[in-house]
Amino acid sequence: MHEQILDLLRSGETDAALQQARVAASATPDDAGAQRMLALALQQAGDDAAARAAIERAIELAPDDPEAHFDLAALLFAERRQDAAQAALGRSIALDPNQFDAYLIQAQLALGRGDLDEAERQRKLAARVDDEHPHLAAIDGMLALRRGDGERAQVILATALQRTPDDPQLLYALGFAYLQLGHLAFAEQAFRKVIERVPAAVNLHALVADLLRQQGRPADAAEAMAPLLADPAKATPGLARLAGELELEANRPQAAIAHLRQALAGKPDDPRVLRAALEAWRRLGDADDARATLDAALATTRESRDLWQARLALEAPGSAGAGEVIERWLSAMPVSVEAHELRMADRILRNDVAGANETAAKILELEPGRYSAELRLFQDLLERDPAAAVARCESLLPQAQDTQSRARIEAWLALAHDRAGQPVQAVSLWQSLHAAQSGQRIAPWTASAARENWPEPGTIDAQSPRTTLLWGAPGSGVERVAGLLAGMLPALRSDRFGPRPPKDPFQRFAAIGELQDGTLAPEQLVSRWREALGERGLPDGQIIDWLPYWDNLLLLALRPHLPSTQLLVVLRDPRDMLLDWLAFGAPLPLALTSATEAARWMSSVLAQVADLHDADLHPHHLLRVDESLDDGIALARQLGEALPANLPIPPKEIGPARFPTGHWRDYRDALADAFALLAPVAVRLGYPAD
Structure with missing residues (x-):
């Protein structure tokens, strides 16, 4: 709806835009975005006072949202008379279409609705009346900001401030220019100067506090909030929440919980407030106070999913307390699928198979086809009666709503065929599933040719930080090893498999060919890797780096x-x-067109591991997890010896069980050609030929 409102404003249909904005703000009164849309519509309709109230309401709801403050700045700039600006950053003036003010305000209205060309047109009309007025620079600066040119905005505004150094409107715009450029300290100082000159601009205290927080000064940020929190009219739940978060960052949980109680009183179902409050109680070790406070909130807000989740988080999974909270939740919200799912999980933890299945059936009554319930019933059949699991999956296939649902059911069906002793059918399904997704996946790298000549090893510096490169081919279970290490050693980095991987040659398959043809020098590979360590939170270089690929040319x-x-x-x-x-796939989504081609590729990659091991080309350790992949304790013991490191003892169960070791023999006929390609490298790596 927000985009529809903006479209109406751009086309000049102010009345229709205002009507839609009022409906949106009324339907979602706690939505800061809806309040911003209402402010823009009111401003274009000429009701500046109501627009100011709406945008200030948006800031109350989201006090650390720079966009809301930016909109307030645009509105205040429209109130351009200096005497009024000094008192309250201006109030609306009586408009005369033939005066400078009218053009200036029209430019600000256009800025607010994102119509930059119209804003520039109105700015030119204003310049015909007074081309020396400093507030033209404010328009120019904000235009540059809206177009993403913070540096030009900074130059324009700083130059204008040399002529009128105390102008709050220019200071306001300059603060946003600094903010866009990432100059947080300068932005903070600019906004502080606005507050000094216009004490009524109290909403800026929250923005200054957020800037201080981003500079790593949470205690100062909390203090900056004090003027707002001291005023009951301004101490909204949003501000109290922000103050509590800042106190938590300053490691002052007692002060934090005081603010967060106030926030909970006003917005007991705000997930951000609840997360902060839970953390404060955790640090204080006061679970009893947490239970009492949240139970009191639930007495008046019984149908809040977030509030029930927070209350359940105080109980150990599978405990009597957890079961009691879940039943209370279901009593308050009997048709909540999520609450029923939690009851199902609770029954599984208590080994109540019948109760879990009964709850799954109830979930499917409430929401036919719900994944969690179908999975539970499938898993039960898979354990008890694989043939019945096959039949159930086959009955579900015609009901699949889309390609994704069908693929999920076919994956279950393949596992059911495996458990039922039908390997040919299982392989056929697995291969078709991989083939269907191959176009959206990454082509595997090509292993380099074996070589005999290698550079001499460098001198080992005993003082250099410990570095381990972790890698495993698809199907090795390397992701389980990385997951276990992540909970034990802060030096483990899995970011190469996330949305923001490091930009170094270890991330690119192409580095293999570049090393081979000389376009990437070996020392460049290492220097680029080292340069990225600081951004990865490892300035001292000590790291366990989980790599997406391995090729011996990296040596x-x-x-x-x-x-x-x-x-x-x-x-x-x-x-x-x-x-x-x-x-089961792999953490790196490599394209797998057929089992035979996958085996051919895997053979070439693992042959490099065999070469590395046979010739001892570099310090390495082959972590054989055939017997330990499903046993957290045994796996941690192996890792402790390999790294070496003194690792804590993890839970024995660390994830869903994989196929047992040697399960491949059940597929020796169905995958005969593929296994024939892998047999030689398997023997080289120490495994039996058959």
Whole structure:
């Protein structure tokens, strides 16, 4: 609806835009975005006072949202008379269409609705009346800001301030220019000067506090909030929440919970308030106070999903307390699918299979086809009666609503065929599922040719930080190893598999060819890797770096320039790895067109591991997890010896069980050609030929 309102404003249909904005603001009174749209519509309708009230309401709801403050700035700039601006950043003036003020206000209205060309046109009309007026610079600066040119905005506004150094409107705009450029300290100072000159601009205190927080000064930020919190009319739940978060960042949980109680009183179902309050109670070790406070809130706000979730978070999963909270939740919200799902999970933790299945059936009554319930009933059949699991999946396939749902059911069906002793059918389904997705996946890298000549190892510096490179081919279970280490060692980095991976050659398959043809020098690979460590939160260089690929050509860089780095290769019988890749996929979504082609590629990649091991080309450890992948305690023991490191004892169960070791033998006929390709490298790596 927000976009529809903006479209109406741009086309000049102010009355229709205002009507829609009022409906949106009334339907979602706690939505800061809806209040912003209402402010823009009111401003264009000429009701500046109501527009100011709406945008200030938006800031109350989202006090640390720079966009809301930016909109308030645009509105205040429209109230351009200096005497009024000094008192309250201006009030609306009586408009005369033939005066400078009229053009200036029209330019601000156009800025507010995002019509930059119209704003520039109105600015030119204003300049015909008074081309020396400093507030033209405010328009120019804001135009530059809206177009993403913060540097030009800064120059324009700073120059104008040399002529009128105390002008709050110019200071306001300059603060946003600094903010866009990331100059947080300068932005803070600009907004502080506005507050000094216009004490009534109290909403800026929250923006200054957020800038201080971003500079790593949460205690100062909390103090900056004090003027707002001291005024009951301004101390909204949003401000109290922000103050509580700041106190938490300053590690003052007692002060934080005082503010967060106030926020909870006004908005007991605000998920951000609840998260902060739970953290404050955790640090204080006061679970009793947390239970009492949230129970009191639930007495008046019984149908809040977020509030019930927060209350449940105070109980140990599977405990009597957790079960009691879930039942209270269901009593208050009997048709809540989420609450029923939590009851189902609770029953599973208590080994109440019948109760879990009964709850799953209830979920499917409330929402036919719900994934969690269908999965629960499928898993139960898979354990008790694989043939019945096959039949159930086949009955669900015609009901699939879309391609994704059908693929999920076919994956279940393949597992049911596996459990029912039908490998041919399982392989057929797995291959078709991979083939259907191959176009959206990454083509595997091509392994380099074996070589005999390697650079001499560099001198090992005993004082250099410990570095481990972790890698495993698809199906090795490397993701489980990385997940276990992530909870034990802060040096583990899995960011190469996330949305913001480091931009170094270890991230690019193309680096293999670049090393081979000389377009990437070995020392460049290492220097670029080191340069990225600071951005990854590892300035001292100590890291366990989970790599997306491995090729022995990387040794051209590692041997001379990182001689002490250890490569940790996670390994299983290659035939079990291929089967695992077919059935469960891999953390790196590589295209798998057929089992035979996948085996051919895997053989070439693992042959490099065998070469590395046979010739001891670099410090490395083959972490054989055939017997330990489903056993957290055994896996941690292996990792402790390999790294070496003194690791804590994890839970024995660390994830869903994979196929047992040697399961590939059940597929020796269905995957005969693929396994024949893998047999030689399996033997080289120490596994039996059959």
